[in-house]
Amino acid sequence: MSAPTTVRGLEDAPTSHAALLSWVREVAALTTPERVVWCDGSEQEWTRVTDELVDAGVLVRLNPELRPNSFWCRTDPTDVARVEERTFICSVDEADAGPTNNWMAPAEMKARMTALYRGSMRGRTMYVIPFCMGPLTAESPMFGVEITDSPYVVASMRVMTRMGTAVLEKMGGDAAFVPALHSIGAPLEPGEADVAWPCNTEKYISHFPESREIWSYGSAYGGNALLGKKCFSLRIASTMGRDEGWLAEHMLILKLTSPEGATKYIAAAFPSACGKTNLAMLEPTIPGWTVETLGDDIAWMRFGDDGRLYAVNPEYGLFGVAPGTDWKTNPNAMRTLAAGNSIYTNVALTDDGDIWWEGMGEPPAHLVDWKGRDWTPGGEELSSHPNSRFCTPITQCPILAPEYDDPRGVPIDAILFGGRRKTTIPLVSEARDWVHGVFQGATLSSETTAAAVGQVGVVRRDPMAMLPFIGYHAGDYFRHWIEMGKGRAGDESLLPRVFYVNWFRRGDEGQFLWPGFGENSRVLKWVVERLEGRGGAVETPVGYVPSAADLDLSGLDVAPADIEAALRIDAEEWKAEIPQITEWFEKFGDKLPAVLWAELDALKARLGVH
Numbered sequence: 001m002s003a004p005t006t007v008r009g010l011e012d013a014p015t016s017h018a019a020l021l022s023w024v025r026e027v028a029a030l031t032t033p034e035r036v037v038w039c040d041g042s043e044q045e046w047t048r049v050t051d052e053l054v055d056a057g058v059l060v061r062l063n064p065e066l067r068p069n070s071f072w073c074r075t076d077p078t079d080v081a082r083v084e085e086r087t088f089i090c091s092v093d094e095a096d097a098g099p100t101n102n103w104m105a106p107a108e109m110k111a112r113m114t115a116l117y118r119g120s121m122r123g124r125t126m127y128v129i130p131f132c133m134g135p136l137t138a139e140s141p142m143f144g145v146e147i148t149d150s151p152y153v154v155a156s157m158r159v160m161t162r163m164g165t166a167v168l169e170k171m172g173g174d175a176a177f178v179p180a181l182h183s184i185g186a187p188l189e190p191g192e193a194d195v196a197w198p199c200n201t202e203k204y205i206s207h208f209p210e211s212r213e214i215w216s217y218g219s220a221y222g223g224n225a226l227l228g229k230k231c232f233s234l235r236i237a238s239t240m241g242r243d244e245g246w247l248a249e250h251m252l253i254l255k256l257t258s259p260e261g262a263t264k265y266i267a268a269a270f271p272s273a274c275g276k277t278n279l280a281m282l283e284p285t286i287p288g289w290t291v292e293t294l295g296d297d298i299a300w301m302r303f304g305d306d307g308r309l310y311a312v313n314p315e316y317g318l319f320g321v322a323p324g325t326d327w328k329t330n331p332n333a334m335r336t337l338a339a340g341n342s343i344y345t346n347v348a349l350t351d352d353g354d355i356w357w358e359g360m361g362e363p364p365a366h367l368v369d370w371k372g373r374d375w376t377p378g379g380e381e382l383s384s385h386p387n388s389r390f391c392t393p394i395t396q397c398p399i400l401a402p403e404y405d406d407p408r409g410v411p412i413d414a415i416l417f418g419g420r421r422k423t424t425i426p427l428v429s430e431a432r433d434w435v436h437g438v439f440q441g442a443t444l445s446s447e448t449t450a451a452a453v454g455q456v457g458v459v460r461r462d463p464m465a466m467l468p469f470i471g472y473h474a475g476d477y478f479r480h481w482i483e484m485g486k487g488r489a490g491d492e493s494l495l496p497r498v499f500y501v502n503w504f505r506r507g508d509e510g511q512f513l514w515p516g517f518g519e520n521s522r523v524l525k526w527v528v529e530r531l532e533g534r535g536g537a538v539e540t541p542v543g544y545v546p547s548a549a550d551l552d553l554s555g556l557d558v559a560p561a562d563i564e565a566a567l568r569i570d571a572e573e574w575k576a577e578i579p580q581i582t583e584w585f586e587k588f589g590d591k592l593p594a595v596l597w598a599e600l601d602a603l604k605a606r607l608g609v610h
C-alpha cells in the first residue's frame with residue numbers, strides 16, 4: 001500500500017527504521033488521518049497535547065496551586081473499564097487460547113477489524129508513540145510502538161511508559177518492536193463538531209500472540225487503550241515468557257527493610273482493584289520498618305545467573321484506583337499526586353478546582369460528579385466512578401526505591417497471592433513448597449470489581465490474578481509456573497517462598513475483620529520472619545498459618561475475636577471450595593499439570609474429604 005501524499009507528517013519521519021516506516025504508512029493509508037505526528041516525549045509535547053485537550057473540552061485544568069500541571073477528565077459513561085467480553089487472543093490454533101480466553105482466528109479478526117479501521121481516523125491526528133517497557137538500558141530493551149488517534153492516550157502513555165525520541169533513537173534501523181494499533185473508531189466528517197469523549201459502541205481488544213501484535217478499537221479507556229500496559233506487558237509478554245523461559249505477572253514489587261536493616265524484595269499478585277497499589281506504597285505502622293516502591297501493577301521476572309528470580313517493573317507511571325485513596329489509607333499515593341503532572345479520570349471536581357472521590361474524608365458541600373452533574377452529599381449516587389483512576393509518574397513517588405530503574409531488576413524473596421474474599425481465605429498462609437504455592441495461585445479466587453465491565457462482587461477463580469491477562473492456554477501457563485520452579489540452578493531454596501493473603505475477610509456484621517492498609521506491615525513482618533526461619537505457624541490443611549500470638553499486634557486496636565476470625569481455617573468452608581476447584585481444574589483437561597491434581601488430592605485428604 002502506498003500512502004496518500006495528502007497525509008501531512010508522513011514524509012518527514014524522524015526514523016530510518018524500514019519496518020516501522022512501512023507499518024506507519026500502511027496504517028495511515030488504511031485509517032486516512034488528517035495528519036501524522038511522531039511523538040517525541042518532550043515537555044513541550046505534553047503541554048501542546050494537554051492544551052489541545054483542554055481547548056477541546058476533554059480535559060479541565062485543575063487549580064495549579066493545588067494540583068500543578070494536572071487535569072480532570074470525564075469519559076463517556078459507557079467507556080469506564082476494561083472490556084473482558086471484547087478481549088480476544090487470536091492465536092493461530094484455537095486450542096492455544098485455552099478455555100479462559102475469547103478466541104477468533106487471526107485472519108477473521110484482521111478482516112473484521114480492517115473493515116472497522118478503514119477511514120476510522122478521518123478528520124483526526126494519528127500519533128505514533130515509540131515506547132519501551134522497562135529500562136531503555138536493558139540488554140534487549142522491550143520496544144513497542146503505539147499508533148493512536150487519541151491525544152488522551154498520548155498524554156497517558158507519556159506518564160505510563162518511557163517513550164519518545166530516546167526510544168526511537170535506541171531502536172535504530174532494525175530493532176524488533178510490538179506494533180500496537182489503536183483507534184477510538186470515531187471519524188470526524190468535515191465541519192462535524194467533536195464530542196468530549198469520542199469512542200465506538202463496537203469494541204475489540206485483540207492480541208495476535210504469534211506475530212506479537214495488538215489491535216484495539218472503540219475504547220479510549222485504561223487497559224483497553226494504553227496498549228503498553230495489560231495488552232503488551234501481560235498478554236503478549238506472557239507468551240514471550242512462555243517461549244523464552246520467564247514470567248510476565250500482574251504483580252507489585254516492593255522493598256521491605258527491617259529495623260535491623262535487612263532487606264527483602266516482595267512481589268504480590270492481587271486481581272484488579274484488590275490492593276496492589278496500596279501495598280506497593282504501604283506506610284508501615286510497626287516501628288522501624290520501611291517500605292520502598294518498585295512497581296504497583298506488573299512484574300517481569302527472569303532467573304539471574306545466581307539462580308534467583310529477578311523482577312523488573314516495565315511501567316513508568318501509576319494508573320491507580322482513585323476511590324479509597326486518602327491520607328489515612330495511602331499517604332504515599334497522596335504525596336505522589338501532590339507533585340502534580342497527573343491526569344484524573346472519572347473522579348469528581350471541587351469548586352476550587354481540586355479533585356475529590358469517595359473515601360477522601362468528608363465530601364465538600366458541592367461537587368461536579370464524574371458525569372458532569374452537580375452533586376451534593378447525601379444523595380444516592382457516587383460522585384466518582386468506582387473504577388475512576390489517577391495517572392501519575394512513578395518517579396514522583398517519595399518512597400520509590402532507587403533500584404526501580406535497574407535493568408537487572410531485584411531478587412524476589414517472597415511472592416504473595418491474594419484475593420478479595422468475604423469468607424474462607426485466612427489473612428495469610430504460607431505454601432508448603434513451590435508446587436503448593438503454584439496450587440494456591442492456580443486456585444486463587446476473588447470477588448469481581450469495577451475494574452472490568454460486568455457484575456461486581458461475584459466470586460470467580462482468578463489464577464495468579466491473571467485470568468484476564470494470560471495470553472495463552474491457562475493449563476500451559478500453570479505448567480510454565482511449575483517448570484520455572486525447577487529453577488536455573490535446580491535449587492528450590494533459591495526460589496521465592498509463596499504466601500496467600502486476604503485483607504478482605506468480613507465479620508458477621510459485614511465489617512472487615514482486618515484493618516488493612518498500613519497494618520498489612522504486620523503480615524509482611526511475619527513473612528520476613530518465616531523467610532528467616534523464625535516466625536511461628538500452625539500447620540493447617542491449607543498451609544502454614546500464624547496464630548494471633550505469632551503476629552506482631554502491638555498497638556493494634558482490633559478485637560482479638562476479629563483477629564482470630566481473620567486467621568481461622570473453617571474446614572466446612574474449605575470443603576465447600578473443593579467442588580469449585582475440581583470444576584475449575586476440569587476446564588483444562590489434560591493440559592492441567594498432574595502435580596496440581598495431586599495437590600488437590602492432598603488437600604482433600606488433609607480436610608478428610610473423599
Ligand SMILES: Nc1nc2c(ncn2[C@@H]2O[C@H](COP(=O)(O)OP(=O)(O)OP(=O)(O)O)[C@@H](O)[C@H]2O)c(=O)[nH]1
Nearest residue numbers: 272273274275276277278321323324451503516517
Ligand atoms: N479493606 C481494605 N481495602 C483495601 C486494602 N488495600 C486496598 N484496598 C482498597 O481496594 C481498592 C483497590 O486498591 P488498589 O491498591 O488500587 O488495587 P490494585 O490491585 O492496585 O488495582 P488495579 O490498579 O486495578 O490493578 C481501593 O479502593 C483500596 O482503598 C486493604 O488492605 N484493606
Ligand SMILES: O=C([O-])CC(=O)C(=O)O
Nearest residue numbers: 082222223224230272451
Ligand atoms: O487496565 C486497566 O484499565 C486498569 C488496571 O490496572 C486494571 O484493571 O488492572
Ligand SMILES: [Mn+2]
Nearest residue numbers: 276277320321
Ligand atoms: Mn493498581
